[in-house]
Amino acid sequence: MNQLQLSPLAGLSGMPTDSQHVPPTQVFRILGRHRLAVVLVTVGMFAPAVAFIETMKPYYTATAMLMVGTRQASFRDLQATVSTPDIDAVGINTQVGVLRSSTIARAVTERLNLVDDPEFRKVLDTVPLKARIVLAVQKLFGIAPPPAPPMTPTARLQATALVLADKVNILNDGRSYIITITAKTDNPASSARIANAYADAYFESRRHMKVAATWRANALLDEQIVPLRERLRHAEQAVEAFREQNGLISARLEHMPGTPEADATTVADEQLMRMNQELVTAQAALEEKRARYSEVRTAERNGTVGNLPDVVSAPLIQQLQNQQAQLSSRVSSLSRSVLDGNPEMQAAQAAAAQVRRQIGAETARIADSIAKDVSGAQARVAALSHAVDSLQKQVTAENQANVTLRQLESEANAARVVYQDYLGRFAQTSTQAQLQEPEAELISRAEIPLGFSGPPRTQYLAIALLFSMLCGTGAALLADRIRKGIRSTSQLDSVPGLFTLGMVPVFNGALVRHYRSAAAGVSSAYVETIENIRSILCFGHSRFRAKVVLVTSARPGEGKTTFAVSLAANAGRDLQRALVIDCDSRNPSALGALGKTDQASDNSLPVSVATGRLARDVMPGVDILTMRPPGERNYAMVSPMELSRVLTQFSPHYDMIVLDTPPILAFPDAAVLAQQTDGIVMVVKWGLTGSMELTEAMRILHAYDARVLGSVLTQVPARGLESAEKRQLGIYRQYGLLTS
Structure with missing residues (x-):
């Protein structure tokens, strides 16, 4: 949307437009x-x-470089108190903080005796600016300052360390393990000595810290070893006492490595195992003897005892059977040659019968022996069973006691492990204390600079x-x-609803003198700029053409009356007739702008319906009608009907009619009377009226649906202009026109 097509509602929303941006x-x-x-x-x-x-003054810098995170002596198996893990970013920042600490600064101060160094002593003896200001104020008011207490050696050392810290810069670039120590002093040798002393003090401090940590760990271990030793001794004594009290005597005095003592076999366990073995053997022998005895009883019932294996295999039985066989053979032989009564036959038969009796007796004895073996085996099995039952009860009681024994032995083993571990750590830390080195290396020592480094x-x-x-x-x-107020046409165009018709430079002297000079052929930039504005109103776009023009402003003192009279004077300069109607009933000033007073009315024209007084030919072709002369003291606003009657009477006799009205922000006259005119020209004083005031004035005019033709920037100075306005006024100078 361009400035010619702005809606009457533009600017009423309160939202800024793009044109308001600088x-x-x-x-x-x-x-x-x-x-x-x-x-x-x-x-x-x-x-x-x-x-x-x-x-x-020039200063000199020297830099020492060290790298953190390295290990001088590697003891990976030591605990964390005597070994440092790999350095990370946090660790590097920690080492930078250590280097920046007051402890390092104090150590360097003492090592180099900087308290007596002239450069540092001068800094300490110089009175600070704040103290000098306080002393000056006290002296100005006649207040005697209290005597300053002398600095103690400790305080001077601390103050020197603080001064030293300000002269040393510790940096790490964040991408490496390298830390730079840069010292800046007035002496090149001092800078190098301080940077190297900082590195040495850091290494000494880190070494001391590690040795101290090692000895602290050593002392802690030493304190813990004695109670651990006593704890182990009491635990072992408790194990032995419980074993003796419960008769848990181990059958083996030597155990396999790594086997707990509670897993050893006791005497009762050994006896129970042997008894179980003997019982099993006795039961097997008993069953065997019972089987043999059963076989004998069966053979006795069947009459086949002689066929038993025990009988057959007995040597005596075998011998008797051989004899029986020989006797039977003899009896058989004799029976073929002698009779039964033969004595030899009888003797052989008697011998055979004797042998059979012996075999029967021996067989009976063997059977009886088998029966006795069964009884003995049964007695042995019973005795062994009773012994096993007794041992089983004893072993059960011992097993229950072994549970408690194992707990006691576990406590003793744990105490032994902890005690041995502490002994091992104590031995390691004792040998490590003398081997501690800081995890850092000095890459390069600071050298004396060849020239000054700054400033x-x-x-x-x-x-x-x-x-x-x-x-x-x-x-x-x-x-x-x-600076307040609008100062360029671009700023004026940025106000919603306004279009700049032109700008009018400031002028010196009376307005009448300018137009008299213009009539004599000596024009000015002021007259020509007014002419440009009038040409737009007369011959410009239909949007701007107007015969009855209302001139107003947002606030008083912006030159609207002078502009209204000048606009009419330019019409008279072109041999036209122009009428200025002063509608400001509260402060009529149209005649005063020309340095004239109120004149008598001229009744040669039909003015029977008009009010006020008419001054004719105040300037060539210009008449001024004052609607409310000052003498009447009538502060009532000119009504639209009254103005309509005046315009009806005077419009046929004039080529241009200009209305001078009060400021809009103070009175509604201009907005009300605008309906009787062709449009409003808003007068804006350069550097006085602000955009917010103009926006508010436009809001009031839009509320009355008033037509705004445009705005005019008045009283524009020759200096302080933007390039566009300056070039425009420069054109008038090229034509020899006065700009002031």
Whole structure:
């Protein structure tokens, strides 16, 4: 949407539009307008900075480099109190913090005796600026300052360490394990000595800390060994006492390595195992003897005892059977040759019968022996069973006691393991104490610098110049910011609903003199700019053409009356007739703008329906009608009907009618009377009226549906303009027209 097509509601929402944003080129235009202020502020700040930079004393820097995270002596099997894990980013930052600590600074101060160094002593003896200001204020008011107490050696040492810390810079780039120690002093040798002393103090501090940690661990282990030894002794005594009390005597005095003592076999266990074995053997023998006895009884019932294996295999039986066989053979032989009564036959038969009786007796004896063996085996099995039962009860009681014994032995074993571990650690830490080295290496020692390192005067001068220019730029922007009011046509166009018809330069002297000079052929930029605006109203786009023009402003003192009279005077300059109607009933000032007083009315024209007084030909072709003359003291607003009657009477006799009305923000006259005119021209004073005031004025006019033709920027000075306005006024100078 362009400025010619803005809706009457534009600007009423309170939302900013894109046109209200200041373009980047506006900054350069502002700097151009305030170039003198920029130069003065820049030079005023840069000159003292140059003087101060030139008086800065040179300094020398020396750098020592060390790398953390290395191990001088590797004892991987030691505990964490005597060995450090791999260094990470947190560890590196920790070492940087150690180097920056007051302990290191104090150690270096003592080692190098910096308390007596002239450079450090000068710093300590210099009174700080804050103290000097306080002393000056006290002296100004006549207050006697209290005497300063002398510094003790300890306080001087601490103060020197603080000064030293400010002169040493400890850095790590965050990408490596390297830490740089940079010392900056007024003496090159001192810088090198301080940087190297810092590295040495760091190594000594770390070594001392590790040795101290080792000895602390050693002392802790030593304190724990004695109670652990007593605990082990009491545990072993408790095991032995319980074993003796419960008769848990081990059958084996030597055990396999790693076998708990509670797993050893007791005497009762050994006896029970042997008894079980004997019982099994006796039961097997009993069953065997029972089987043999059963076989004998069966043979006795069947008459086949002689066929028993025990009988057959008996030597005596075998011998008797041989005899029986011989006797039977003899009887058989004799029976063939002699009779039964033969004595020899009888003797042989008697011998055979005797042998049979012996075999029967021996067989009976063997059977009886088998029966006795069965009884003896049964008695042995019973005795063994009774013994096994007794041992089983004893072993059961011992097993129950073994549970408690195992607990006691477990406690004793645990105490033994802890005690042996502490003994091993104590031996390791005792040998490690003398081998501690810090996990760091010195890469390079600081060397005496060949030349001074600073200050970088060129960089400081560049920074001072840049800062001074920024301050000058800021001063220009601030000065432009604190200035109130619209100062360019672009700012005026940014107000919603307004289009800039033109700008009018400020002029000196009376308005009548300018137009008399223009009539004599000596024109001015003021007259020509008014002519440009009138041409737009007469011959411009239909949007701007108007015969009856209402001139107003947002606030008083913006030059609306002068502009209204000048607009009418330019019409008279072109041999036209123009009428200025002063509608400001509260402060009529149209005649006063020309330096004239109220004149008598001229009744040569038909003005029977008009009120007020008419002054004719106050300027060539210009008449002024005052609706409410000052003498009448009538502060009532000119009504639209009254104005309509006046315009009806006077419009046929004039080519242009200009209405001068009160300011909009104070009175509603302009908004009410605008309905009787062709449009409103808003007068804005350069550098006085703000955009917010104009926005509020436009909101009031839109509320009355008033037609706004455009705005005019008045009283524009020759200086402080933007480039566009400056070029426009420069054109008038090229034509020899006066701009003021």
